[in-house]
Amino acid sequence: MTASISAQQPEARTGQSPDAGQVKVEQQRIRRNRTIQRVWLGLVLVAIFALVLVGGATRLTDSGLSITEWKPIHGIIPPLSEAEWQEELELYRQIPEYQLINKGMSLDEFKTIYWWEWAHRLLARGVGVLFGVPFLVLLATGRVEKRLRWPLFGLLVLGGLQGAVGWWMVVSGLVDRVDVSQYRLATHLTLACLIFAAIVWVMRGLAPHSADPVPSEGLKRGAGALTALILVQIYLGGLVAGLDAGLASNTWPLMNGALVPPGLLEISPAWRNFFENELAVQFVHRLGGYVLFALALWHMLAAISRGGGTTHCRRAIVLFGLVTIQALIGIVVIVTKVPVSWALAHQGWAVVVLGFAVAHWRGFFGAYPMETKIRIRS
Structure with a gap:
């Protein structure tokens, strides 16, 4: 008679079965494979973080329209x-950007903006290779667990889609505009961050977890809500960047001398103001920041009350600290009239906050169970 035992289950007692040692060996093999995958995914995350920063610099230096053709392969060569x-x-x-804004630009000036956009595209291609090639190798050598094969393949597809979305964004500024559509820019940024978040989720699931029990389901849901709100804030930040809405008001805490500044609903129909009115877009982004800060504070206090001393509580405290730093950076960006350095810090720190929020939320679910099974004789 034989029975199956999952590698995640306790080992059989010494001497109970001649196959008990195989369970331990198999567990060690899976742990080694998971370590390899975590290192790989960690490198991908670093590359995506760099890509987001370079993309932000490309936007802030008005370099994004300098390359007017999409050459996925040939475009690697400058x-x-x-x-x-x-x-x-x-x-x-x-x-139009050249004809209406940069007319008379010299070749040396053009080279400056060209190199920013070229670097952004080259780094994007590099991220695709860094993710795709190791994934295929790990898949071919049987190191990717079954539950993760399709999710990781889906991320590979999303990466390809992100490239197409990037060109879709650029196209919007080549004919009738002097810049790209804020809708498309925000979509491009948010999709990049969604891919980043998904990789963090998988990577965290492959890592060992604390044995601390979940203090409450409410805390788990709160962590999920925080993650979702951070993604919404990143989308709103993309709208702000696309419209240069950070210059619509440069005072804090008031906006142009008022809590609710006049001119928020100047565009008709009214809903367009929240996507196309610079003042309204900044106002909504500020409100989102306040809501996020309040939710992070509540989540931290609830974690201290219900699970003080647990790793879940410690993560909630760190997350609140990260959100607070991001709020302070945002205020500096506003009152200093959006200098490139502080604007990049704000964008980069948003990705840091998102990554930690995802890891914190994932921590409530525990590590992925080990899937392999060993036949044990009884």
Whole structure:
């Protein structure tokens, strides 16, 4: 007679079965594979974080429309001769941004904005290779557990979609506008952060977890709500960036001398103000920040009350600290009129906050159970 035992179950007592040692060996193999995958995914996260920062710098330096063609393969090679540089500049001269804003730009000035956009695209391609090649190797060598094969493949597909969304964003600024659509920019940024969050979720599930019990289901739901709200805030931040709405009001805590500044509903129909009115977009983003701060504070206090001393409580305290730092950076960005350095710090720290929030939420669920099964004779 034989029976199956999951590798996550306690080992059989020594001497109970000649196969008991195999369970331990299999557990060690799975742990090694999970360590390899965590290192790989950690490198991907670092690359995505760098990509978000370079993308932010590309936006803040108005460099995003400098490359007017999508060449996924050939575009890896930058201009190598004076003639090729002149060809790229001539393409740029045909779009409204050059004709209405940068008319007369020299070749050296053009090279500055070109290199930002080229670096952004090259880094995006690099992220795709860094994720895709190791994934296929790990898959081919049987190191990826069954439950993760389709989710990781889905992330690979999302990465390809993100590239298409990036070009869809650029196209919006090549004909009738002097910049890209704020809707598309916010979508591009949010999708990048969603991919980042999903990778953190998988990576955290592959890591060992504390044995501390979950203090309450309410805390788990609160962690999920915080994560969702952070993603919403990132989308709203994308709208702010796309509209240069950070310059609509540069005072805090009041906006142009009022708690609720006049001019929030100047566009008709009214709903468009929350996506196209610079003042209204900044106002909503500020309100979202206040709500996020309050929810993070409540979550921390609830964790201290219901699970003081647990790892869940410690994570909630750290998360509140990260949210507080982000709020302070946001205030500095506003009152200093959106300098590039502080704006990049605000965008980068948002990704840090999101990553920790996801890891905190995932911590309530425990590590992925080990899937392998060993046949034990009884």
